[in-house]
Amino acid sequence: MVFFFGSASAQEFAFPELDGFKKITNYPVFYPDNLWDFINGAAETYLAYGFINLHVAEYKKGKNVIKIELYHHKNNTLAFGIYSTERSPSFRFMNLGAQGYVVDGSINFFKGNYYVKIRTFSKSEKILRSTESLALRVSNMLGGNSEMPSGLSQFPEGGKKVNEETYINESVLGHKFLNKAYKATYEVGPDKFSIYIFNNDSLQEAWKSAENYLEVTGIEALESASGKYVLSDKYNGSIFLAWKDNILVLISGLSKDQTELANKYSSEILK
């Protein structure tokens, strides 16, 4: 069966057959206005990540059921974003799509603009292998980017915690004026901190975000192509803010005296 990539029409999505299983595709297609009907309050997060539609199918073999959910998002970054909110470094990761993992009968992965979730409650080894087989087949059928987002390569490696990177589409650090950032967490000796990288479209955009943050923390600054500040955010503590051209970097979790460490990482990103 041919699987077309990128279409919102239900007729163009053909879930593969799975040996020994009866495929059931009588679920409606879910859109932003009725996603709540399928995944309830969890829908809010998906909607915040540019959710377009969801196709669902089930595979039944006796009492065993495998359910597959194909979430279509606006772009690869947002597909990674929603995937990243639901992954944990403790999961068993696999080479599936751009990345995937297995945990407790679930296999989730993302590829291109899609986030795929496959789940069975069966504990049978045979059924679990069928689940993996289905995941591989769907991954191969999906078009689109099978690499991790390039934005992640901007993070320095030293001390970075693996598979904890996320993409935050809205309200980074709880501030409405900070949006669309990759986040990575670090552990360097006794220090634990997070780095946020904003790849803005222009210097003006980067400056606008910086200016907003400076303003709410009581700092006046003149627009410039680059800058470095230590802020006292009453909710998030000390924040190191640096920007150069269109890239803005925030570091949270360090004390205000740890400028050397903050400078080391921000300089590497902004070089």
Next chain:
Amino acid sequence: MTKSINRRGFIRTGLTGAAGMVAFTPSLIASTYKEKEIIYRTLGKTGMKVPVISFGVMRADNPNLCKAAFENGITFFDTANGYQNGNNEIMLGNLLKDYPRDSFYLATKVRPNGVDKEGKPTSETTSEGFLEKFNESMFRLKLDYVDILYVHALQDPELLESKPVLKAIKKLKKDGRIKFAGFSTHRNEAACINAAADTDNWDVILTAYNFIKDDISELKSAIRKANKKGIGIVAMKTMAGGGFFDKEKTQPINTTAALKWALSNTDISTTIPGMTDFDQLDLNVKILTDISLTEEEKNDLVVPAAITGLYCNGCSKCIPACPMNLPVPDLMRAYMYAHGYSDPAMAQSLLSELGTNDNPCKECDECKVECSKNFSIKEKITDISRLVNVPADFLT
């Protein structure tokens, strides 16, 4: 304000406003909010004294936001086993482990296994499956007990009678791992609530409740009936979905007004708005001490005329009335996609999925369907079904 430039180039500000990260101590609780001014309501027969604004945590990934909410008097947190694949519960668990257990209330939700598309339990709905998910939640939350466990997303009253689910809940209560049991519902709410009020199994109900709902009278009656039985009521989806009247997000809903409207019903004990930024938190904290709806706020809740005729509320009363068995609510959605979202491609996709022909109403001279929103059903279906004959690439 003083500034100094350290040798590494970061400009340090001497202004801190409120201090950054403050170590949390129990004594700080009393000093950071004025307990006497916060409006509390009792959650039915549970006796829980809850602030009128609680925290729907499902999207929050910043523990500092939850911490700030707590420090401002929002002491009731709502999460679920399925939110962010467990990361939501993990985040809360890591935060709340440092708080005295009796300083907050926590509710979580578990969806029973094997519930079919219509919301009915099946032979796959087991106590073991339900308890396994609950145990998973408790591991993440790092708690000995939760104050409320909801059965997640009820839409058919039959699930309320599920013996495996009731057995699991009974065991959890007996073991002291849950204080109270409830369910959440955002579909077919009135029927589910009425059915629950006819039993003695439920302590709390979390229901969708907002100023846009067309079946609000029916829902209010059901809530009143449940409340009289001592069932505590918590309101969710108070913004009617997303905080905007329109998909393009050009017509924002006054969220303060929406919350106050919900709380104007004294059968509602608290609401659980989702919050993802400190501005939202600040707005909601103000409501903790003042729930009076001003005239201006009431006016802000008048649905724009352009929107009124577009949203089918999914009451499904039309379905049995149509002699052609048309999927009327879905066809109304298609109409809304085209005329409300200005997305005819999405409308066409839905029509294709429904197998609609280009004139499904042609067999009927007169429409037999009476719509609870007084939609002209035949007119809308005739209008939208024309899309079936439009080539798809004309619409993209």
